[in-house]
Amino acid sequence: MRKVLLTGDRPSGQLHLGHYVGSLKNRLALQESGEYDCFVFLADVQALTDNFATPQKVRDNILEVALDYLAVGLDPQKTTLFIQSLIRALPELTVYYLNLVTLARLERNPTVKTEIAQKGFGASIPAGFLCYPVSQAADITFCQADVVPVGVDQLPMIEQTREIVRSFNQIYGEVLKLPEALLPSEGLAQRLPGITGNDTKMSKSLDNGIYLADDEKTLRAKIRQMYTDPLHLRVEDPGHLEGNTVFTYLDVFASDKAEVARLKEHYQRGGLGDVKVKDYLFEVLNAELKPIRERRTELAKDPGYVMQVLKEGSARANEVAEETLAQVRRAICIDYF
Ligand code: TRP
Secondary structure, eight states, X not given: OOEEEEEEEOOSSOOBHHHIXXXXXXXXXXXXXXXXXXXXXXXXXXHHHTTTTOHHHHHHHHHHHHHHHHHHTOOTTTEEEEEGGGOTHHHHHHHHHHTTOOHHHHXXXXXXXXXXXHHTOTTOOOHHHHTHHHHHHHHHHTTTOSEEEOOGGGHHHHHHHHHHHHHXXXXXXXXXXXXXXXXXXXXXXXXXXXXXXXXXXXXXXXXXXXXTTOOHHHHHHHHHXXXXXXXXXXXXXXXXXXXXXXXXXXXXHOSOHHHHHHHHHHHHHSOOOHHHHHHHHHHHHHHHHHHHHHHHHHXXXXXXXXXXXXXXXXXXXXXXXXXXXXXXXXXXXXXXO
């Protein structure tokens, strides 16, 4: 039996280069390895926990993120792509798992803690938001996932899921699989900074991202705006690499490492202008993004097809979920008929 892999994203915005290097590329490699039964999903229910007053935004991003998925090469023949809210077993599993978690433990979850501070909930934390790690445990266990490829920020979620699984199995018998996080390899694990640099990660709210859907003109304009070295005023001045976003991106994306080394040396010595380096970065990024962009534009002409993929994937995920739910109901003695 193949191992099961599951991961997903909140549909709260289009996917950007940070998602691409931090998770999408890794998922593709895992899909292509053929070693896993893959499930990738749009976590609309989770997106609603902090966007419940703007549901249309979540709705619109279902199609956008699905387009991003298909454009980068997630293949519905190899990966089950589905929508969280269509899996009716998930809220039911969540209710049973809520008995196995304390409020104090939820409040200690580092990821949730950070988000609560960021969103300024203060003392008025919506219960649905506080409990989303429990619903995430349902996401991970409905298909008995062995591995969950995520970024480091999601480790506390996997840890909390593991605690729930251990507790469930201890009380009700061995029913649930204990999942493991799968982190991206070294090079990809670092957070990609936004175009404004200064260690801020790429994010929609900061308006500093490069999106997979950006056209060539936008890509060029964004690279031209990129933060470099504020002390590098004239071409002949020596430039600095530290905190220089353009070089950070070259380190991540350029495959010709020797050329990058040459550019770095020249830049530090003086005599190499920012625009030259930026134009090189444009060539590198555009070569990688062009095929993705073209596929995305093509797919966007037929939203009916994309929604059909999600519908069929959701039907398949539902079958798997119903099996697990039946086992869970039996284990907790509520399989009456
Ligand atoms: N919490 C994840 C995020 O914010 C999305 C997500 C929801 C997820 N359920 C999941 C990821 C289950 C992996 C497994 O990106």
